[in-house]
Amino acid sequence: MKSINAFRLLLISVALAAFAVGCGVFGGSETVKIGLLSPQTGPIAQYAPGFEDAGKVAISELNATHDGDYKFELIVGDSGCDGTQAATSAQTLIDSGVKVIVGAACSGATLGAIAVAAPAGVPMVSYASTSPAISTADDNGHLFRVVPSDAQQAVALVAVASAAGASKPAVLYMTNDYGAGLGDNFAANWSGDVCTQVGYDPAEGSYNASTLAQSVIDGGCDSVLLMSYATDGAAIMEALSAQGFNGQIIGADGIADAAFTESFTDTSAVSGLIATRPRPGEESSAKSSFEAAYAAAGGADGAIYTGETYDAIKLAAAAIVSDPDGNLVNALNKTGVNYAGASGTHTFDAAGDVLGTGYEVCQFDGTNFSCPRIWTADAGLATN
């Protein structure tokens, strides 16, 4: 027993030493901490590495630009894709002294976190929450987002589907706020017949891609609107191809990315897919330079909303730099006017939402990805 007690004493002293080292306070006046709520655990944990990699790209660029004036630090908390957990993490981020929180991805997590952040006077910029509930949240002006609400993209998808000659489209969508929002809005805006609407839970093990494909074929549908993320989208497209479906498949920004092919085992199934995504600013090189930097930094494959994450962090940093000691909410509203980002040109409205500048219409020819057309609210479809 004595040896065990001695061992315990040793452990206690080691732990105390570690604590003392950990608690040592360093840092200077120019350090700016930016919080990032990332869904590191929970149903969309697989996309967290992409968000964090995009965040790191933004921070390293910011530190290169503001070398000497500011030192930006990215503090990553786990949102868990859940309101309660995101709020607790937001509290920890605020306790660590962040000036602004970028996030969260899941709408429920964002709304849970803002209930903590707004009372503490810390603004939030979400990079992936598309629910309409974000616009109406009781946030005292503290909640912003750089993704447009789903309603507009649904209109763009209707135009794309009509142009592709779809007459009886099936709508397959995820039963989360993103998928259900797009799917419901598409069905509401589509003037003709919707062949069948099927919702599914995108978590692996809770949907069966071949049943979804079968429902499209048995319904006699001529095209498919697919509101999915990359992994489930690829599984469904492979199943459609395996069941001999050869109609048009149209997707949204969850899969409108050259890296979508990485999610396929059989890349022949991706050919012919048309997909929309928010359009970058007209003369902006932000998108291509971000993509190059993301690839160079070894960013995660099959990621989604990376451009939005990058934009949200850089926009927040620009607002902090523009008025270091003033009201950050006002600064964000001022900075967020025609801000040319990697995921589009962002202008915050009174609710902290962005309207976007239309959508790119991209397609896969074989595995070659290109975006030859654009869609805007005023002009409809046009060549890029």
Place this chain on the structure above:
Amino acid sequence: MPLNAIRHQRLLKTPWLRQLLFGLFFLFDAYVGAIYNFGLVAGSGLFSGQFKWIVLSAEMMASGLILIRIVVNQATPKWKTPIIIFTPILVGLIAFLVLEVLISGLNRSATINFNLSSILLSGLYWSAVYLSIAIGLTLTYKVQRFANFAQAEMMLVGSYVALTLMWSDTFFSISDAPQDGSINWTLLIWASICAFIVTRFTGLLIDHLVFRRLRRKMATPQVMMIASLGVSMVLRAILFMRFSASTFRFVPDRDWRLSTSTIDIPTGLLNLNLGDRVATPLMEYSANVNPYGFAYSKIALVFGIFAAIIFLILLLQKTRLGRQMRAVADNPDLAASSGIHLEHVHRSTSFLSAGIAGLGGSLLAGILPINPELGLMLLLPAFAVIVLGSIGSIPGVLIGGLIVGLLRALSEPVLIGAGNSLDRPTASGFAEVMPFIFLVGLLMLAPRGIGSAIESWNIERIRKRRMNETAPSFPFDDEDLQASSKISQESKSLIDYFGRTIKKIEASIDLSKGFIALSWNFLKQYLDRALKILNLLFAIINFPFSTMKLHTGRLLKVKNDTERGSWTLFIILFLVLFIIVLLLPSVSALTKTLQVARIFTLLGIFGLAAFSLNLHTGITGMTNFGVIFFVGIGAVVVGLLSAPVETNGYGWNPWVATIVAVIIAAVAGWLLAYPTARLRMDYFAILTISLAEMLRISLQAEPLLRAGTVTSGIGISQFARPFEGWWKGSPSETVGNLLGLPAGAPYVILLASMAIIFTILVWYLLNTLLSSPWGRILRSIREDETVSQHHGHNVLTHKAASLALGAAIAALAGALWAWLNTNIWPDFMNPVRTTFLIWAAYIVGGRGNNRGMIIGAFIIVIVEFVFNVMVVSRGSASLPFHGLTSFLDSVFSWLIINVGGLVWSERSINEIFAHGNVLLSLPHLKLALIGLVIISALLMSSRGLIPEVPSRPKRPTVIEDSSPPDTYENVQPQLQAFGDEGK
């Protein structure tokens, strides 16, 4: 004899007739309601619009179930088993009838497309998926008598073994080979063998480290179950840390996974037209459809899993080990006394069940993209499978798996067709909970599951066979076959062949047993060393707890079996935890205040939920896994009723909404008691968790449960909160502005005070009630239901009252939760985040003791905050623990590259960690630490930190011991009270 006959008549005949009348009446009422808009429900004006037809279809379904129940109960023993086995079909027919009447009543039409082969094969696929976890689960349940949550993670270990093998230098060339039109089997076979072996040893190791110790302490099944929950958290966290959250696919050979790698199976399309049929018939069949392509990977899974089941049945029936396992399952004491080494059998069981799960995992990895969350998605349906097949019966679980799989596949076209017709395209989301809905229905009809029906039928059959001695004892006996002249030559040779094959299988089992024994002895020495290191690790983790225990015990001489001692312990622990709260870092006074307010609000919510669980499970003895169901009812009702009218809400005052929510939850709890009265403990548990899952999926899929946005997006938001109107735009806000507080900050503190007040009020109420005679009745029900019935207590009514009270408390917690989050999303009911954590608080705190509930809830809340400080520390050198995380990163990197590198290839490291930059995932380290806190707390004291104070009558001689008089004043009034209760 006449007395007996009269009793027989009174007990059986009369309720049966009454039930029949009720059933027929409600069926009729629902029918006229749906078609002619007339009757009790439709004509009363209580319900309108969508609510009306939801209530009507529920009424019709319920009356149909009552009628089936009468058939089941009244059937003679001879017919009972077949009827129970065919109830699924009857229930399905009633469901179709309900849909037909409903859609006709609404003057709509629905087309349901059944693609026959697709449904059959998808059904097989789903059964194989669920069975891969369920077999191991049922085997553990049979022998060790607890539900092992870690089985799902065991399956994933198998998947990741397959992936690691795929990335190894030897096999990567096979996986990465270009398409060549022929399939290479090497990698698939090696992967399944390795997965089988590695998971077996993992299972053994875990059994040795955790469950063996708990068995020695005679821990209850509930404690074992929560320990397995901790194990599953740790395992999942390790998988996350090593393999990240990304999804990976196991590709045994590129040709294997092409969309052309399928077997075409001819199929037919059966169209069912429900509702208004103008020119179309009820059923149409066309055989002229594209064949269904069944993927090779799915064929491998189905064959692998069913082969494993046959292997297992043979093992249980034909080998010595199997007989020993069955003996231990039947009667451990008798088995031990007849010379069976219990520990050996337990070890073999963990060994086997983990191995089968691993095999399933390796095959599943060939179909689904794998990530560490996958196990959780499959765990609950796997529970439904084992309950359906009567827990612990292998043939039962096989049938349960087939039923659940087919049901799932069959329900998807129905939900899609009917959902599109009823403006509910999201209805197909319900396919996920179909197993649960079905299970709830079936448990009402046959409370002991299908497996027990089959078993009793089997026993009957064997008894009959024994009675006429002429029947052969073993169907494949060669001499018997020769004697029987009726069997034709072909079938005889076929049976001969089967007989020989079975003998070969037996021989191979013997061989594999020899192999296992050999490899076991070989590995044992290495295992022993590994165990020593792990024991050391456990000692390290245990030390904060053991030191805490030592201090309180040594310095204060706390006797936790008296009221005073229990209070003292509570106050000490509470103060320790409170000091930890004060030590949590924060940047300013405002943020610190908000932090403490949040901790106390969460403590209130989890404390109230734990009170509810303690009342149900700790005091009354009903294992309730659906606390979150009642919490959810509270949150959803409060949110919906107080959301603005223009966004699908009802615009009520939040206090009125809260009272209504509490009443609705209480009624739900009361009603739940009656149909579940006959259920076994573990069936009640799975039933309650099923209800919670159904509510969660309804939040995703049911448009009526959405409010707060004009476009009716998922979630409930924008609801009014109590005192909010009073708090804002009033003097309080002016004061806040003067002090420079951001708007909303004072309300956070108000909410925390409300949470504290609610908790204290409920605690006082519960203490008063539980120290009254009613509390003693509840405890007596927990200890022995029969005795308490014998004393004249109406057990059912008391159970219902306990359920209702607990549900009401949980609903109050739900209301607080809704106000704290300001919105309600389906994810908040996630069983892993809520139900299991509340259970952990209950077990760690000390079941049966409300003081323990507060401590347990406090620990669960604080653990999150403390480890969060560590999670965020990597971002900046100025944060606490930054040095520690850097150190942990380097240790982790060394473990992965230098130690693990001996086993796995460089490629498998680079696939996960880009540029070889090996970093420890801190949120998952947090998950592992929470799991370890749960396991070590249970290993330290399986009764919890503040155990229940045994309430024993005070001895008249010991007067100076002054235990507080809230339980027993003295002997005389207690006897008086006891006498009164009997009336």
